[in-house]
Amino acid sequence: MTRILAIDTSSAWCSVALSLADAAPLIRHQKVAAGASQLLLPWIDELLANSASTLSSLDAIAIGVGPGAFTGVRLGVAVAQGLATASRLPVLPVASLDAIAAQLVKKSGFIDAQASSFVIAVDARMGEVYWAKYCVTPHSLPKRVGDIQLTAPELLDLSGVQFIAGSALIEYEDRLFTSIESPFTSSHRDADIGIEALGVLACAQSMWDQGLAQDVHLLEPLYIRNKVAYTAAERRQQHG
Template sequence: MSRLLAIDTSSSWCSVALSTGSEQPLFRHEKLSSAASQHLLPWIDALLQEAKLELQDLDAIAVNIGPGAFTGVRLGLAVTQGLALSANLPVIPVMSLDAIAAQFHQGRLSNHQATNLVVAIDARMDEVYWAQYQLQLNAQAERISDAHLSAPELVELSEADIVIGSAILEYGDRLLTPDTIIKQDQIGAHALGVLICAQAMWDQGMQIPVAQLEPLYVRNKVAFTTEERLHHGLLK
């Protein structure tokens, strides 16, 4: 197995994982919000020291490119760019929804007979980021739709067996889920999910030069106008 560093700061959680090539990955994962910028680099240094590795010993650096919190996604990309440039390493861009699906699939599928998964996370501004996945034993969770941005009521759940993600906690009463759907609201962005996706992408030669690394913006508009804020009840 390759030596990969995975970074995820796409949410209020700061998350770093390191695959050493043979043993179980090393990782740190804490809810830090804006304090993530103060801890990310020290955590990376600590994991490398624990693994007795230098940055140059790695094969690639993987990072969650979004969708997610704008500032958090930019932080993860900026740190990845700096590290990759300094060590002349390729990078592996991982979409947040794919990472969440991969982590759930690896850790929870044995407890369920589900085959159709929807990952839905809070996008703020009264909207949800979501995508559909096919689950199969002994295989990666396969995304079968684009990443979407919509109102909670418009998330397509007609074929879903399981819905996971932070949107359930925020918009549960507006997600039109049948009673038979299993819902998991505590599964969110995590560097271990990024690492799972990154390993599969590395095996397929999907790493890219750091100069090509870009965030994934599903939403083009990141703020309401005053009129729109009044309309949505955000101003009084």
């Protein structure tokens, strides 16, 4: 297997994984809120030491580029840029929703649901959701249908979808299903799944196999939203 270091700090979790040639990937994954900057590099050093590896012995660095928390995405991308530049490695940029989709299709609940298409919808704050549709493909990762969208929860397109997953189910459940008569049953939804480095790693391996590794100088965050915060006046207006 390709030796890839995968990093994600686009959510409230700090997550690092390292693929190995003849063993299961090593992983550190922990909810840290604002502490990812203090843990990320020590965790990377730990995984490399535990596998008797060095950065220069790897094939590539994979990084979750968002969309997600603005500061977290910037942190992860900056660390990946520094490590890849120092070790002269290519990078594999992975969209956060694609990584979640790669994780979802391996879960027993999703497999039991036998869904052929699904939506990943995550809380984007500011009363909006990031979402994308996917179709299940045999013997490979799910295929995203179209671009990642940023909309109000009511504008999520659920036509032709049999399963929904992501944090938007927790934050906006009462607003997500206004366009359909029968909301998804508990066996066809997963509100708990979030992004982790193993999902980034799965996507990165597929990208590597397709020859999609790129020069680190081309790496940049994936921003779907131009405006990242309300002004004080907008917050006052929003809350009356």
